[in-house]
Amino acid sequence: MNAELLAVALMAGAANWAFRVLPTLARTDRLAPGGWLERFLSATGPAAIATLFVAAIVPTLSPDVTRLLPVITGTLAVLVVWAASRSVAGATIAGAVLHGATVWAMGGAMGGALGGAMGATP
Amino acid sequence: MNLSRPSFLSGLTASLPIVMGYLPIAFSFGVAATGAGFSATEAFALSLIIYAGASQFLALALLTSGAPVLVSAFTLIAMNLRHVLYGPALMRAAGKDGSTRTAGAWAFGLTDEVFGQALGAMARGQKFSEGYMSGLGAGAYASWLAGTALGAVAGGGALEGWPAVSAGLSFMLPALFLALLLSILSRRQVPVIAVAGAVTVAGSLALSAASGILLGMLAGALTGLIRR
Numbered sequence: 001m002n003a004e005l006l007a008v009a010l011m012a013g014a015a016n017w018a019f020r021v022l023p024t025l026a027r028t029d030r031l032a033p034g035g036w037l038e039r040f041l042s043a044t045g046p047a048a049i050a051t052l053f054v055a056a057i058v059p060t061l062s063p064d065v066t067r068l069l070p071v072i073t074g075t076l077a078v079l080v081v082w083a084a085s086r087s088v089a090g091a092t093i094a095g096a097v098l099h100g101a102t103v104w105a106m107g108g109a110m111g112g113a114l115g116g117a118m119g120a121t122p
Numbered sequence: 123m124n125l126s127r128p129s130f131l132s133g134l135t136a137s138l139p140i141v142m143g144y145l146p147i148a149f150s151f152g153v154a155a156t157g158a159g160f161s162a163t164e165a166f167a168l169s170l171i172i173y174a175g176a177s178q179f180l181a182l183a184l185l186t187s188g189a190p191v192l193v194s195a196f197t198l199i200a201m202n203l204r205h206v207l208y209g210p211a212l213m214r215a216a217g218k219d220g221s222t223r224t225a226g227a228w229a230f231g232l233t234d235e236v237f238g239q240a241l242g243a244m245a246r247g248q249k250f251s252e253g254y255m256s257g258l259g260a261g262a263y264a265s266w267l268a269g270t271a272l273g274a275v276a277g278g279g280a281l282e283g284w285p286a287v288s289a290g291l292s293f294m295l296p297a298l299f300l301a302l303l304l305s306i307l308s309r310r311q312v313p314v315i316a317v318a319g320a321v322t323v324a325g326s327l328a329l330s331a332a333s334g335i336l337l338g339m340l341a342g343a344l345t346g347l348i349r350r
Contacts, residue, residue, distance in 0.1 A: 002164055011198075020229045025229075027213055041206055043314045043344075046306050048200060048342070049306065050315040058323065082301055087143075089144070089147075103290070
């Protein structure tokens with residue numbers, strides 16, 4: 001087992017447990033609404049997700065229409081299914097399916113890999 | 123209005139839509155992890171220990187790009203800070219039925235989707251119960267682990283002959299982030315989102331992708347402190 005991976009996983013996992021469990025046990029629902037901590041914490045989630053969306057979508061933007069079209073159809077599918085169902089999982093799957101279907105319809109012109117979006121593959 | 127306390131089994135049943143969503147996402151995580159050079163055991167360990175989809179994909183990107191351990195861990199931790207609000211929000215909705223006797227276990231399962239499902243059920247008049255939360259969480263967690271294992275065993279080369287499937291899976295992550303963004307979108311958070319996005323682009327261009335991500339999150343969170 002890669003030691004760096006294990007160290008990162010344990011730190012992130014411990015923090016995840018603490019973030020999910022401790023506020024539940026501490027009943028921080030009694031936290032002063034509108035206080036600075038509450039505002040900072042409420043902003044952290046949207047900031048994190050917006051950041052990651054931008055980081056994931058920017059490398060997929062390309063003037064080449066064969067690469068751009070699946071991104072457009074996939075994004076539209078997420079927006080439409082979200083508006084209709086308010087389901088995160090449903091919208092995600094619909095986006096991926098339509099993205100893949102567009103690539104298939106264009107004859108598999110674009111080979112994708114997760115690395116394309118996040119640099120995850122060497 | 124359902125006046126009885128929902129059971130573990132009804133929680134497990136209610137987890138089915140989440141299971142259907144998690145399986146393919148976790149599968150694509152397992153494929154991506156092995157494709158990035160990690161072993162099947164390492165991929166499974168990430169899902170078992172971290173259990174937060176988007177940050178697991180990010181962990182792959184950070185670890186393969188050679189980002190320092192502490193920078194990687196801090197980025198993942200910052201990303202999951204939003205979870206601190208889920209337990210309290212759930213307890214607020216539960217009112218006098220709220221109990222935390224076994225929360226040390228079930229609250230670890232409070233992912234975005236589990237939280238959303240539980241809150242939605244209570245909004246429709248269902249009572250809070252720790253058994254229901256445990257069932258809901260167990261179904262989701264089991265499907266996340268099973269999906270990861272299947273993807274990791276299939277391996278990084280599993281989709282080489284299937285470019286359209288591979289492309290679809292590659293879009294899973296941006297799609298997940300967009301859907302999550304839509305799920306938390308409110309007028310109050312628009313400046314936070316705009317600042318975070320702009321700083322990410324600027325930071326990525328001027329420094330590196332990992333720096334852009336970290337700076338974007340910090341700038342967005344600090345924007346939330348400004349009173350309007």
